Amino acid sequence: MADAQPFSFEGLFSAHAPITTRGGNRNAKYDFAVAYPDPETLPLDGLLESLKVALDREGKNLAYYPVAEGLPSLRQFVAEKLERDRNMKVSVDDVILTSGSGEGIAMIIHALTDPGDVILTEEFVYLGTLRQMRLWGGDVRSVKCDDQGMIPESLEETIKQAQNEGKKVKYIYTIPTFQNPLGWTMSLERRKKALDIARSYGIPILEDDCYVDLRFEGEDVTSFRSMDDTGQVLYVGSFSKIVAPGMRLGYMVAPEEVRKRAMSFKGGGGVNQFAALAVEEYLRNHMYEHINEHNDALRVKRDAMLAALGENFGGAAKWVKPEGGLYVWVEFPEGTDLAKLQDQAFDEGVGYYNGSMFSPEGKGANCVRLCFGHPNAQTNYEGVAELARIFERHGVLQV
């Protein structure tokens, strides 16, 4: 029956089905490119023990298809956590579990974006979000930022610019705490101003709070969502950072009219029940203790990286000390081309992502995002020195 002539799908693909731009995950010797949390404090034993307890109690339920919104008791846990930690009043019905916060972001973007829609983000923005916005044809525009977050005047100006072109801004996406890739946390004053502006123009905010639990020092800043009970703020969070990315568990909080549409784009049914049972049982008993242990490990790693940055790039670059999260954003002098060097540096042992990858406008080739979460402190320290040697070898920095 076999037929040697290959079948061609030309003309059969949907007009809105682009070739995916996702690459594989490669790892350099010193890998500061991809955002992994600390592997040494992964709670493997705790998860296994918790899973055993949960399966003994309710394992038979694995024979059912999970409800599309996900394990109700874990959604209840999320609602309680958000009230306790983020001052949010939400009910279990407001919460949908997702395969990482990425799925929630994708579902919301899909529900809100038509080709040509203007979407606002911070000056540099998480790659996965940018990819999803572009997948649906979004016209993504950035708002200028400093180390306090979005600059209100730039936010309003960007909105007005779109209006002048006859376009409506569909939504504002922000990672206000330990921003990816910029590392800073938006101040309370800036959050209030951004919310006021969004209100006056009737624009919803999508708040991505996936790093908020990773605070090493300083004071929590309340969430956008806690300052709004009108339904204008959509919210996503994640267990990838405080349990493990491989667990693929996150959540969204949104009003019913948004949830009902976003759920149309949840492709694989309710989240993995096996993982959800383990995570719920584990976190109910160990969450804050584990977060503390994990953050202690991350703090040491951050400090090693900052020390190495000071020693190797002291006069040549600028960075802000992040109070938490996984990222240091390093800005080199205007004109430095770290986009061009990126593949070469990877081959020579140091992985980073240059700024232009995170910019809606493709700016920022003079900047790099360095993730300090996965390598150990010593490796962070050595890797930054190695990066300096690579820069020197290729003459990219004339200091």
Next chain:
Amino acid sequence: MADAQPFSFEGLFSAHAPITTRGGNRNAKYDFAVAYPDPETLPLDGLLESLKVALDREGKNLAYYPVAEGLPSLRQFVAEKLERDRNMKVSVDDVILTSGSGEGIAMIIHALTDPGDVILTEEFVYLGTLRQMRLWGGDVRSVKCDDQGMIPESLEETIKQAQNEGKKVKYIYTIPTFQNPLGWTMSLERRKKALDIARSYGIPILEDDCYVDLRFEGEDVTSFRSMDDTGQVLYVGSFSKIVAPGMRLGYMVAPEEVRKRAMSFKGGGGVNQFAALAVEEYLRNHMYEHINEHNDALRVKRDAMLAALGENFGGAAKWVKPEGGLYVWVEFPEGTDLAKLQDQAFDEGVGYYNGSMFSPEGKGANCVRLCFGHPNAQTNYEGVAELARIFERHGVLQV
């Protein structure tokens, strides 16, 4: 800061973001509606032990984001299984792990469907597939079937009818083995004829083989995919039926040009690594032994249901004895309205889905799909008798 005026998303939703039609899962006393496998043979202990072994070996990898295609060693296992069990020659690169086969189906449908595209299915078709096809605006048309599967003359006629309207058939979706909801298995001769017709018109086939491991008796019929090495047949399968639906693990096999586009619609990253590690380790050591145990349990349940059908509906209805899977399709006399009775029957203790829910054209209110997999044999037996009493009470059957 709180503002009492609710925010409205009116005018902000994408034109292609419908309100989801997914309902919650309710369970009747005798629940023949939703397709769950046997809960008593769930391998909970085996999964837990296997997870421990896998985490000891490679648990640290949970700190990484899984590659988008999913755990490579489980993809390798799938490739080997498909070669052994389904005569398919596929490499690890051809396989993508998905959150149940449902996600793979959704990704492929999304990649291939534009509004108005004609899609062909069997006379009655799995609800989740139908929902996905309609989400992207597919014009779903059914091909007449008998207990050997799609009738070739009807297939060709349906294709020609679309051509006469100036429309191209984008793809043919089939569940050839233990069809959902119809229960039969398409004969080899019918498969060959359907593939010949699809070839002569240049139409790809999406083969959903998610029940194939649930064979209680009779001989395997080879897969469409095994008869094609041109890339015309796309294939999905599932671990939901042989491990557990709550594990949310399935797979797709497709040529590169299709995979690259389908991957654009994988919203939550690679499948859950925690579940994938447990399932791989478990199945490498216990797959066939577990399948045999599970199928032995299902056979007894099927037989109890068939016995009760004979005793209660002997002269009044028709059904085919399925050689595997989870479904018996029961056809009552033309004019019987089991759509109208469905909610009432549920409230009175028996859940079923009537045929019109599975029909692209809304036909088949005189038919019901009964799932025999989840209740025990005694419950299946009693439940069918209870259904007969409900029919009698409401005068739906004049026998």
